[in-house]
Amino acid sequence: MDSEMKALGERARRAAAALALASTEQKNRALAAMASAIRRSANAIISANARDLAVAAEKQLKPSLVDRLRLTPDRLEGIAKGLEEIAALPDPVGRVLSRWTRPNGLEISRVSVPIGVIGIIYESRPNVTADAGGLCLKSGNAAILRGGSDSVESSRAIVACLAEGLAEAGIDSAAIQMVPTADRAAVGEMLAGLGGTVDLIVPRGGKNLVARVQADARVPVFSHLEGICHVFVDRDADPAMAEKIVLNAKMRRTGVCGSAETILVDKAIAGTALTPIIRALMNAGCEVRGDAATQAAAAGVKPASEEDWSTEYLDAIVSVRVVDGVDEAMAHIAKYGSQHTDSIVTGNAATAEKFLRTVDSAIVLHNASTQFADGGEFGFGAEIGIATGKLHARGPVGVEQLTTFKYQVRGHGQIRPQ
Amino acid sequence: MDSEMKALGERARRAAAALALASTEQKNRALAAMASAIRRSANAIISANARDLAVAAEKQLKPSLVDRLRLTPDRLEGIAKGLEEIAALPDPVGRVLSRWTRPNGLEISRVSVPIGVIGIIYESRPNVTADAGGLCLKSGNAAILRGGSDSVESSRAIVACLAEGLAEAGIDSAAIQMVPTADRAAVGEMLAGLGGTVDLIVPRGGKNLVARVQADARVPVFSHLEGICHVFVDRDADPAMAEKIVLNAKMRRTGVCGSAETILVDKAIAGTALTPIIRALMNAGCEVRGDAATQAAAAGVKPASEEDWSTEYLDAIVSVRVVDGVDEAMAHIAKYGSQHTDSIVTGNAATAEKFLRTVDSAIVLHNASTQFADGGEFGFGAEIGIATGKLHARGPVGVEQLTTFKYQVRGHGQIRPQ
Numbered sequence: 001m002d003s004e005m006k007a008l009g010e011r012a013r014r015a016a017a018a019l020a021l022a023s024t025e026q027k028n029r030a031l032a033a034m035a036s037a038i039r040r041s042a043n044a045i046i047s048a049n050a051r052d053l054a055v056a057a058e059k060q061l062k063p064s065l066v067d068r069l070r071l072t073p074d075r076l077e078g079i080a081k082g083l084e085e086i087a088a089l090p091d092p093v094g095r096v097l098s099r100w101t102r103p104n105g106l107e108i109s110r111v112s113v114p115i116g117v118i119g120i121i122y123e124s125r126p127n128v129t130a131d132a133g134g135l136c137l138k139s140g141n142a143a144i145l146r147g148g149s150d151s152v153e154s155s156r157a158i159v160a161c162l163a164e165g166l167a168e169a170g171i172d173s174a175a176i177q178m179v180p181t182a183d184r185a186a187v188g189e190m191l192a193g194l195g196g197t198v199d200l201i202v203p204r205g206g207k208n209l210v211a212r213v214q215a216d217a218r219v220p221v222f223s224h225l226e227g228i229c230h231v232f233v234d235r236d237a238d239p240a241m242a243e244k245i246v247l248n249a250k251m252r253r254t255g256v257c258g259s260a261e262t263i264l265v266d267k268a269i270a271g272t273a274l275t276p277i278i279r280a281l282m283n284a285g286c287e288v289r290g291d292a293a294t295q296a297a298a299a300g301v302k303p304a305s306e307e308d309w310s311t312e313y314l315d316a317i318v319s320v321r322v323v324d325g326v327d328e329a330m331a332h333i334a335k336y337g338s339q340h341t342d343s344i345v346t347g348n349a350a351t352a353e354k355f356l357r358t359v360d361s362a363i364v365l366h367n368a369s370t371q372f373a374d375g376g377e378f379g380f381g382a383e384i385g386i387a388t389g390k391l392h393a394r395g396p397v398g399v400e401q402l403t404t405f406k407y408q409v410r411g412h413g414q415i416r417p418q
Numbered sequence: 419m420d421s422e423m424k425a426l427g428e429r430a431r432r433a434a435a436a437l438a439l440a441s442t443e444q445k446n447r448a449l450a451a452m453a454s455a456i457r458r459s460a461n462a463i464i465s466a467n468a469r470d471l472a473v474a475a476e477k478q479l480k481p482s483l484v485d486r487l488r489l490t491p492d493r494l495e496g497i498a499k500g501l502e503e504i505a506a507l508p509d510p511v512g513r514v515l516s517r518w519t520r521p522n523g524l525e526i527s528r529v530s531v532p533i534g535v536i537g538i539i540y541e542s543r544p545n546v547t548a549d550a551g552g553l554c555l556k557s558g559n560a561a562i563l564r565g566g567s568d569s570v571e572s573s574r575a576i577v578a579c580l581a582e583g584l585a586e587a588g589i590d591s592a593a594i595q596m597v598p599t600a601d602r603a604a605v606g607e608m609l610a611g612l613g614g615t616v617d618l619i620v621p622r623g624g625k626n627l628v629a630r631v632q633a634d635a636r637v638p639v640f641s642h643l644e645g646i647c648h649v650f651v652d653r654d655a656d657p658a659m660a661e662k663i664v665l666n667a668k669m670r671r672t673g674v675c676g677s678a679e680t681i682l683v684d685k686a687i688a689g690t691a692l693t694p695i696i697r698a699l700m701n702a703g704c705e706v707r708g709d710a711a712t713q714a715a716a717a718g719v720k721p722a723s724e725e726d727w728s729t730e731y732l733d734a735i736v737s738v739r740v741v742d743g744v745d746e747a748m749a750h751i752a753k754y755g756s757q758h759t760d761s762i763v764t765g766n767a768a769t770a771e772k773f774l775r776t777v778d779s780a781i782v783l784h785n786a787s788t789q790f791a792d793g794g795e796f797g798f799g800a801e802i803g804i805a806t807g808k809l810h811a812r813g814p815v816g817v818e819q820l821t822t823f824k825y826q827v828r829g830h831g832q833i834r835p836q
């Protein structure tokens with residue numbers, strides 16, 4: 001392993017041990033000081049960002065990537081406010097999750113503790129630097145940040161502000177470190193766990209990044225590869241509600257992981273409900289790709305291929321299929337879904353409960369838009385992402401999900417009988 | 419991938435989907451019927467076990483391994499009772515772990531659900547076949563069992579009884595499957611996740627088995643490699659309590675993972691407390707290996723090498739070291755421990771809380787023996803093992819820890835604003 005990376009991991013491990021014991025007040029003081037430092041250093045950060053943008057222009061980076069990279073005074077203020085919002089969240093560390101007393105008098109408590117050292121691997125979005133650093137700090141975890149190389153100057157300027165905040169609160173600056181090298185081998189070393197110092201990897205970015213992390217990581221990963229989210233319009237749905245939910249689930253924002261990609265419509269109401277739903281989507285500017293029944297229901301529907309059912313468009317495109325009731329809808333979701341977020345629209349409570357119970361996704365909804373798949377909408381505050389893995393964190397990953405637990409057992413001399 | 423293994427994985431996946439929806443009554447009926455089948459088939463199982471024992475004798479297997487392999491009518495009755503005890507546990511599936519209502523009226527519930535398909539890899543202990551199968555069934559998970567090759571006939575006879583129980587309750591027999599081949603490549607395929615069908619691997623066995631599973635698994639693993647457990651006798655300890663706890667922690671059973679391997683004694687009371695502790699251990703038949711101060715405290719103490727501090731003896735051997743207070747004790751545990759179970763004996767509440775808060779182990783105890791590191795002693799009922807990983811399951815792994823959760827969101831037409 002590269003000796004610089006090894007030393008970075010060891011510093012993170014030591015910082016994590018101290019940070020696990022930091023008081024709520026100390027962590028919040030650091031977050032507030034970070035926000036102040038960002039505001040105070042706005043000019044320096046914007047200058048650093050301009051250097052990144054100049055390189056990006058030379059490299060003829062795609063406009064959408066340049067937009068993500070660009071920092072403006074407004075966006076910087078958003079970053080500072082984000083840190084203050086994290087400070088305002090309840091401390092997720094030290095919560096007594098449960099407590100019970102055994103017949104022998106032992107008192108057992110399950111108490112939340114930080115996970116340890118978290119590696120964040122992300123694309124060239126400078127705002128993630130502050131978000132991820134702040135969320136890790138609040139949850140008592142040391143962060144090792146590895147952002148995209150196009151944002152290296154911006155990220156470095158932001159990390160300098162985070163370090164100022166840590167210093168003001170008397171916290172080891174190694175609590176938030178940036179990988180010092182743009183060398184891609186550094187990512188491989190993080191994924192291998194940096195010699196046992198990294199407890200968890202969180203990738204933030206597109207499918208290629210997440211796929212690489214999932215394939216190569218030798219430590220746990222919180223991530224979702226894609227969100228192929230469904231809305232099923234059941235035979236007992238209120239047609240107006242169904243149309244409203246479908247439209248919002250697909251079109252509110254098409255680029256988020258909770259946006260719907262496939263609409264399933266129950267054959268029993270397709271005759272009346274399908275055409276208005278398709279028209280509403282088309283009127284909103286959405287391309288509709290459907291099976292034969294859907295193509296027959298409205299002009300302008302393109303034929304859906306087998307591949308469409310497993311495609312995350314992240315765009316104003318939707319696939320629509322007519323299915324024979326909730327069972328066929330659930331079978332479709334089991335086959336093509338990504339265990340992320342799926343919704344049923346129905347007025348029938350029994351059908352709804354069957355769907356909520358059976359569909360094996362992190363989030364299942366009844367009569368609500370899939371776009372609620374979001375830590376803020378769940379009341380978690382800021383989130384670092386959404387996880388579709390089955391263990392530990394599933395769904396939105398906020399500061400609580402960045403903690404684990406230990407058992408504290410209090411006795412008065414108990415020994416275990418033979 | 420071997421086509422037989424692939425088919426086995428796919429059957430497990432289908433069985434898991436159905437089992438997730440099985441009622442408590444149905445699962446308990448299956449467990450009771452399994453226990454009856456074990457009792458009814460006692461002769462057949464003992465005959466199958468005799469065939470395993472005959473092969474073991476030919477291979478001149480070690481006596482300790484032969485003892486683990488041997489089934490007697492008493493042990494079979496223990497296996498049947500174990501299944502009935504699992505039936506008597508509360509159903510861990512479908513618990514509402516938390517529930518809250520958002521300002522927009524969305525009602526969010528976090529509900530426990532099975533993990534899915536669990537692969538159990540174990541040594542030649544036929545009783546694990548029934549234990550693991552029963553625990554997975556109760557928690558709604560399909561099990562793929564791969565026991566040691568020396569116990570293949572015994573395990574097959576037990577799995578036949580489990581299948582009878584499943585059939586009587588109308589549950590797909592693929593809910594508990596045994597890997598049909600003794601081919602070691604099958605283990606590799608399980609560790610790779612059987613083409614995405616295995617959600618979790620639980621190894622049950624010695625360090626070599628666990629180390630291989632941890633090194634090669636591409637899916638999550640619940641395990642502990644070793645239990646290097648400590649008892650720290652603080653300057654404010656009651657000497658009689660300390661002696662009693664140390665003796666129990668080390669000697670109650672030396673072969674369990676929660677047995678203490680190292681005793682740390684505060685320098686401030688070493689002058690009075692150390693000699694009686696060493697003598698008590700020696701009188702109980704324990705070999706004591708110590709640092710210079712410990713060697714000086716009693717005749718017969720052997721010198722401890724650097725390696726001793728990180729050795730799990732699993733035997734009547736203990737290492738003893740004199741440390742300068744709780745901080746040095748915690749530093750020793752951080753350096754040499756295995757994040758399993760560690761105990762402090764002290765009458766000083768502040769010192770105790772510092773230890774409980776700082777030591778980064780799955781289980782930390784105050785004034786109690788490390789031998790309480792056990793699912794039964796925690797009130798979890800039967801356990802499948804102890805985990806020292808940080809995520810999801812930490813400490814004893816019982817049926818609750820074999821579940822995960824999903825979010826069920828109930829609305830009445832809510833859409834997300836822009």
